[in-house]
Amino acid sequence: MTLIADVSLRRILDSRGNGTVEAEVTTDSGGFGRAAAPSGASTGEYEAIELEPAEAIAKARELAVPRLVGEVFAGDQRGVDQALHGADGTDDFSKIGANSAVAISMAAAKAGADTQGIPLYQHLGGAFRGRNFPVPLGNVVGGGEHAADATHIQEFLAAPVGAPSVVDAVFANAAVHQEVHDILTGRDIAAGKGDEGAWAPSVDDAEAFEIVAEATERVEDEFGFEVRMGLDVAGAELYDADEGVYSYGERTRDTAAQIDYIADLVDEYDLVYVEDPLDENDYEAFADLTERVGAETLICGDDLFVTNTDRLAEGIEQGAANSILIKPNQIGTLTDAFDAIELAVENGYEPVVSHRSGETEDATIAHLAVATDAPFIKTGTVGGERTAKLNELIRIEDNA
Ligand SMILES: O=C(O)[C@@H](CO)OP(=O)(O)O
Numbered sequence: 090m091t092l093i094a095d096v097s098l099r100r101i102l103d104s105r106g107n108g109t110v111e112a113e114v115t116t117d118s119g120g121f122g123r124a125a126a127p128s129g130a131s132t133g134e135y136e137a138i139e140l141e142p143a144e145a146i147a148k149a150r151e152l153a154v155p156r157l158v159g160e161v162f163a164g165d166q167r168g169v170d171q172a173l174h175g176a177d178g179t180d181d182f183s184k185i186g187a188n189s190a191v192a193i194s195m196a197a198a199k200a201g202a203d204t205q206g207i208p209l210y211q212h213l214g215g216a217f218r219g220r221n222f223p224v225p226l227g228n229v230v231g232g233g234e235h236a237a238d239a240t241h242i243q244e245f246l247a248a249p250v251g252a253p254s255v256v257d258a259v260f261a262n263a264a265v266h267q268e269v270h271d272i273l274t275g276r277d278i279a280a281g282k283g284d285e286g287a288w289a290p291s292v293d294d295a296e297a298f299e300i301v302a303e304a305t306e307r308v309e310d311e312f313g314f315e316v317r318m319g320l321d322v323a324g325a326e327l328y329d330a331d332e333g334v335y336s337y338g339e340r341t342r343d344t345a346a347q348i349d350y351i352a353d354l355v356d357e358y359d360l361v362y363v364e365d366p367l368d369e370n371d372y373e374a375f376a377d378l379t380e381r382v383g384a385e386t387l388i389c390g391d392d393l394f395v396t397n398t399d400r401l402a403e404g405i406e407q408g409a410a411n412s413i414l415i416k417p418n419q420i421g422t423l424t425d426a427f428d429a430i431e432l433a434v435e436n437g438y439e440p441v442v443s444h445r446s447g448e449t450e451d452a453t454i455a456h457l458a459v460a461t462d463a464p465f466i467k468t469g470t471v472g473g474e475r476t477a478k479l480n481e482l483i484r485i486e487d488n489a
């Protein structure tokens with residue numbers, strides 16, 4: 090094994106034009122890895138802490154780099170991530186920043202793969218991984234925190250569950266995105282794009298359902314395989330804790346009505362995936378909804394679980410959700426993300442690997458999804474920072 094010889098950090102641009110942290114790890118034998126931290130807009134209350142990039146970099150240089158250089162083997166991912174936790178000393182990375190931590194963790198993994206001359210997914214997942222591929226969930230219409238004056242539900246997702254290959258699935262999602270635009274144009278509705286490249290028309294949620302349902306049906310007919318629909322409701326952003334209601338503009342729903350509403354949507358639109366339908370503090374409501382529709386669809390916890398094994402364990406205990414969103418930057422290291430996936434799988438929860446609304450060209454999550462055999466990956470549909478991951482999946486499938 091080869092020791093980490095150097096760690097360098099710099100501030101680069103993310104897709105929203107904000108600064109983020111990029112890390113480079115070099116090993117004694119000349120192995121190299123580079124990775125960058127993404128950033129959320131609809132962040133969960135319990136996520137690890139992202140610091141201002143300059144501060145995160147300064148703190149990581151002072152506290153973490155000396156614990157890594159000449160000390161830890163690049164291929165020893167648990168060793169790297171333990172060093173990051175040791176350097177930080179808090180349980181939410183508030184000292185060195187989860188943005189520095191995750192960039193270093195992912196760059197070290199890439200350097201570890203490079204020293205062995207193997208793809209990252211194989212380094213992370215082992216020799217037997219790389220045969221199964223995740224279904225990409227593609228954001229085609231959206232609003233919420235990702236676009237002003239658009240839908241209340243944050244993401245309407247295309248889910249090409251019947252696709253025979255990743256490349257077919259990726260192109261099906263792009264086709265749904267284009268069909269949505271055609272339908273909008275046909276209805277004389279102008280639309281820009283939100284932070285993740287989804288169309289952000291000024292329509293109500295009911296019309297968005299109609300449009301996306303029509304677009305997925307057209308693509309199903311054209312491509313000849315099943316394309317379903319999913320949602321990220323981002324319920325915590327709609328929830329008003331003082332009033333105890335979910336606000337959809339003028340219209341509000343209390344928790345019981347919200348559960349009924351989501352259960353009806355699952356039936357009406359045959360939803361294959363529903364993320365964060367309820368508030369991030371309401372395990373009980375998640376459990377009620379899972380009891381009602383969990384046999385038909387995935388109820389996924391994003392802000393609910395924040396890739397955190399303690400929060401997931403609580404969910405398992407209560408029967409809340411049957412799926413967990415995995416975002417390495419919510420928890421700070423690849424080790425923590427892997428532990429969350431393992432706990433999920435042991436307990437029958439499906440792991441769904443995900444991008445953030447603020448992204449870079451970094452494609453680590455494509456490898457993470459293949460390495461862990463995740464059934465789904467949520468990583469957008471169009472836009473360079475989204476296609477970076479989608480095209481990487483195509484390359485992995487092609488053994489390129
Ligand atoms: O809510 C989400 O799932 C994500 C990504 O789609 O958004 P953000 O990165 O803004 O939290």
Ligand SMILES: [Mg+2]
Pocket residue numbers: 321323364365391392
């Ligand atoms: Mg979400």
